[in-house]
Amino acid sequence: MAQPNLSKKFDDYDDDDDDDDQPITFKRFAKKSPLHSEVKKATSNSHGGQSNGKITDVHSSNGQTSKPSPMKPCAGIAKQSNSPSLGDKPNIVNVKNETKPIEHSSKGYCEDSEDDDDDKPLSSKWKIKSNHDNKVVAPVVIKKSSQDSDDDDDDVPLSAKFLRKPNSRTSDKKPVSKVQKERQNGSSTSSKQQKSSTLPVKRELENCDSVHSSVKKSKVSDSAASIKTKQVSVKCELKAKEEEDDDDDKLPISHSSVKKPKVSDSAGSIKTKQVSVKCEIKAKEEEDDDDDELPISHRFKKSPKLTDKPSSTKKISTKVTKVNKSGSTSFKKQTKSKQTKNKSKRSGRDSEYSISSTLLPSSGDGQKKWTTLVHNGVIFPPPYQPHGVKILYKGKPVDLTPEQEEVATMYAVMRDTDYMQKDKFKENFWNDWREVLGRKHVIQNLKDCDFTPIYDWHEIEKEKKKQMTTEEKKALKEEKMKQEEKYTWAIVDGVKEKVGNFRVEPPGLFRGRGEHPKMGKLKKRIHPSDITINIGKDAPIPECPIPGECWKDIRHDNTVTWLCYWNDPINSKLFKYVFLAASSSLKGQSDKEKYEKARLLKDYIENIRAAYTKDFTSKDITKQQIAVATYLIDKLALRAGNEKDDDEADTVGCCTLKVENVTREAPNKLMFNFLGKDSIKYENTVEVELPVYNAILKFQKDKSPGESLFDMLDTNKLNTHLKELMPGLTAKVFRTFNASITLDDKLNKDTKDGDVAEKIVVYNHANKEVAIICNHQRSVSKSHSQQMTKLNEKIDELQADLKELKVDLDRARKGKPPTKSSDGKSKRNLTPEALEKKITQTNAKIEKMQRDMRTKEDLKTVALGTSKINYLDPRITVAWCKRHEVPIEKMFTKSLLAKFAWAMDVDPDFRF
DNA sequence: AGAACAACTTAGGAAACCTTCT
């Protein structure tokens, strides 16, 4: 039972237990600006390298010892690896502060990394981070006051032009809100569209105003966090310790007790100045309201106390909020600010966020994502336990080695899946299993194998498991949780955060979607020697959970967010990463940035539409293709469509549409029919503007059905072009924009007075519309038709009851006794009033059932969750809930509440 | 310029869990 069991054992951990009490913390400033290339990944080389699985030493950045202390991955470290106390509740932890931002591969030699930042004065660093970044990244930044502008146009030339009022005081880099208001009217561009394909239109200006003006820049760099500490010797350490202690005093009791886990000790001896982080749960509500529109970072800053605190220099305090039971949740946060010291910076919000003129241009990534990172690595699936059940080959039992049996079991238990109908699956499985069996094995073909004994055995095991008592199940679960506890969290810059996928994927047969050429291939077991760990330099290297084995490599790259990765065994060019959970501040921050970027598009969209409309007839074929592709992405929310290899399923997106995927229907309709992501079918017929129709005609001319429709285009070219129109703009931003603005519009148009349930219906309708636009589908459940039949029967029954009730009512009015019920029993004598009431109730019941049925049928192939998780700005939902007094818990599950913690304190007037 | 590499987001289905009905 290899596979299923394995996975079973590993999959049920349900975390969250602690969530409830765990405040969500935000401590970091938004990262953002791309740093320069120099900072980027120092080491990429390290990973291809060693095959032997040896780990090289980590070198200490500070120049301290660079002697390679070979880290014994397997050996050493164990003791420090976990600080027990950390495991628990408090989010606060003190960790020694790490200094260097950049990563070093452990394998390398030890020279110091050149930390450019070190040379800079703190203040300058700070600045850079907060302001400059923005510029580069532009997407989210909106300048609030026109004053700050300045700057080079270089950064955003074209895009700047796009804004209606280029000159308005807003700086080029950041699109200004005001500008846009007007643009709204003009668009002749807007096409008439059909239902699902409508181009989102902006909403009224006024709204825009208010929103924009309040939003300053959305992005803040996190480099703030990066202020370097100077390295100091042992003394420093001592000192730091003392300080730490002091801090403790201030901590809430509960925290303080837990707080200093060994982590710090283990962290290594050479510390630079330490920073202790703490987080407090704050109950108070003060400032929120006005902040809502502000980027998180802004809000953080606001809190005066941080600044004031003398000690603040070294400590980072994070304020966290929790959801109040009332239903309206409010999360408050505040952040640490190590940089408090450079006071110059914040004389007010503006200054803080205003862009500094000094900005460095930069690329997008490679920015520092964290300063300290502590985690415990990953947990592996248990080793295979042979069951000894034999398959039959030509009717006879065959002995298999545990390895062979394991693979056979993976296959046997998939008997009821659709994969068994696919020849490709069987072929791939056979090829890989055959390797395990060896060429000379008695088993020479798959056809003559009968896996039933294993299948049956597996069914029995499943049944046994089901039969366990609730207590037994609970005990098992608890046991598992206990084992996994330490892997569930990481400490990022002193804040405890959940890890997303800390369980290494168990071996199995590859379940590719659609007609994936590799389906059925053996996905081999991952060993520690396949895994590269990324962790803070001063953090203890996680103990390898499998005795005698070692990690492949240890890195200390703080420009990335992954904690571990390994090569995908199915496609060695790909990696599997372990990241923090969606509820983490790191993910929350980037989620917010994503939506801010989409909101920014609102300010550009009109001009972008005007521009591509103009190019529909361009003589430059590339331009023309870009125009048409952009139009389709805008109007239909298509994905960009990267090129794919032959060893992947044959699916397409916009840029990879083939001639055969689009059929013209005169005079101006296009019929799309293709397989998109996950081999989900996209079928849609839309009316388009005539020039688009004609352009498609032209692109299809003289091409065979399988040829590329946009032969001059790829996602790279398209995105490069989009970036000229708006900073940071890429194809996928249109999807986010389209989805969110549709929700916002619909909610505001359709929400009426009424009870909560009615409002939720309105919301779900809007959500459904978005899901349809994005083509988020789900398969119809196997029992769907059965369920519908059942519902119909029930309705019929009720209707029969109704008829009877009416008869009885009639009789009752005439003073006659009720009719006998169908089973011959006599019924209670009811007054006409009572019967009337019953009739009303029954009618209501029938109506409700019919409504439910319609909804069910309606949604049977539509997946609402995907857009809620990925495309709908949660602030729209939160603000709507606040305006209409709908408890947010009705709209977001517990995990979504955690994921969207950053959006909870939005102003009720927020509009996308 | 385009391929390769890297890192991160988005996606549907399965499994687990919770609620309602019988």
Place this chain on the structure above:
DNA sequence: AGAAGGTTTCCTAAGTTGTTCT
């Protein structure tokens, strides 16, 4: 209590985008 059905979470595949290499 158990079945049925709905909802949420887990799992991992399949996308997009950005950077670096050739």
